[in-house]
């Protein structure tokens with residue numbers, strides 16, 4: 479992936495002419511190990527070798543604009559109407575982000591009109607554009623204690639021009655889109671439609687993904703809360719499998735294209751013998767295949783625990799899966815519907831162990847929604863709040879077509895085009911997967927899969 483400084487540049491609506499309520503507080507601040515001054519930038523890369531490879535002067539190495547309050551802002555807060563929408567699948571922390579946005583807008587910038595569009599981008603269609611929630615500090619006071627989103631969410635396509643009409647009709651000056659890859663794409667199209675009409679509306683993305691599959695963000699909000707919950711299920715199947723003759727525990731976790739939840743949950747629970755993720759194909763049969771490995775565990779210690787991400791082994795479904803386990807078509811947002819790899823593993827492991835005289839006791843759990851519907855934990859609550867603050871500062875300073883993200887510990891502005899330019903995936907050659915291999919002692923690959931595609935995330939170059 480080749481990135482130029484221009485790809486990392488953030489679009490501004492115009493000159494910042496108003497004093498920010500934070501200007502006095504900022505007057506003494508300079509870049510320090512704990513703060514990035516507004517004129518400074520955050521490096522894209524963080525190793526000496528990567529930087530040295532470019533051979534560029536410091537001012538030209540790829541870097542992000544720092545997030546945070548500015549001394550001067552673009553919008554006159556007294557005249558601002560803000561809009562908030564949450565889209566796509568649920569994720570712990572959505573309510574925390576809504577609450578953080580409303581508090582920052584109301585308390586510090588004294589914005590008086592904040593509209594919550596309901597049920598995702600559907601709320602911006604002609605049919606629903608007047609069905610908004612008036613968001614006040616009172617309304618959001620306690621919402622962080624529960625999962626989900628008070629605004630509702632949805633999948634499904636919407637017309638960008640129709641959505642812009644809604645923003646104009648409701649007088650919205652800045653829209654905060656809390657969404658995943660789909661939501662960030664929609665926000666991009668929305669920003670382009672706004673630009674084409676020459677309108678003065680800022681669109682700020684707050685990246686939300688339970689799968690942690692958005693790029694240029696260290697780890698997405700809610701991810702920690704979700705995988706922490708997932709560990710409970712791994713521990714449960716471990717207890718069940720360990721106490722049963724030829725016990726087989728299987729936990730299927732979310733992760734359409736990226737195996738982060740499966741990897742982190744398996745590391746945290748540390749009872750998993752085998753972790754299967756979309757990034758690494760595996761073979762079922764053969765002396766080095768998954769089934770032989772499962773059998774080896776059952777023979778050696780009497781049970782086995784497998785953690786599988788829902789997107790793993792999709793190429794096996796066609797060959798081995800029952801028709802009802804096959805994925806079919808796409809959902810309303812265009813996401814491919816996956817085949818059920820958990821059921822396939824359950825059936826094939828059952829058949830294999832039975833055939834070799836080790837009739838198993840199968841314990842299969844698919845806790846998908848139980849994981850993403852939890853409230854944010856303390857860590858994610860802080861993270862969501864700080865993301866929300868950064869999003870409000872970005873909008874007030876007239877930034878648009880941009881997402882706020884934490885990158886290498888710092889809060890930064892990432893152009894939406896970059897947010898949707900690639901997918902964040904577990905690198906089979908990276909240190910996270912190495913930790914999984916070290917913990918489970920599973921082989922780097924099950925069987926010969928070299929003819930099938932292994933994910934190799936692109937390195938950056940300039």
Ligand SMILES: Nc1ncnc2c1ncn2[C@@H]1O[C@H](COP(=O)(O)OP(=O)(O)O)[C@@H](O)[C@H]1O
Pocket residue numbers: 565566567598599600632633634635636657658659660661662663664667686810811812813
């Ligand atoms: N390529 C796209 N162009 C425009 N809108 C999109 C696109 N992809 C998704 N969307 C819209 O974004 C919203 C959220 O997308 P979805 O994939 O459901 O969830 P997420 O934002 O969590 O990835 C949906 O309303 C969907 O219609």
Ligand SMILES: O=P(O)(O)OC[C@H]1O[C@](O)(COP(=O)(O)O)[C@@H](O)[C@@H]1O
Pocket residue numbers: 565566567568658659660686687688689732733734788809850
């Ligand atoms: O059943 P739903 O609501 O479509 O959601 C299921 C999917 O949503 C995901 O959580 C990801 O969705 P998002 O991109 O919306 O975060 C996947 O892991 C999962 O396959």
Ligand SMILES: [Mg+2]
Pocket residue numbers: 566658659660813
């Ligand atoms: Mg998505």
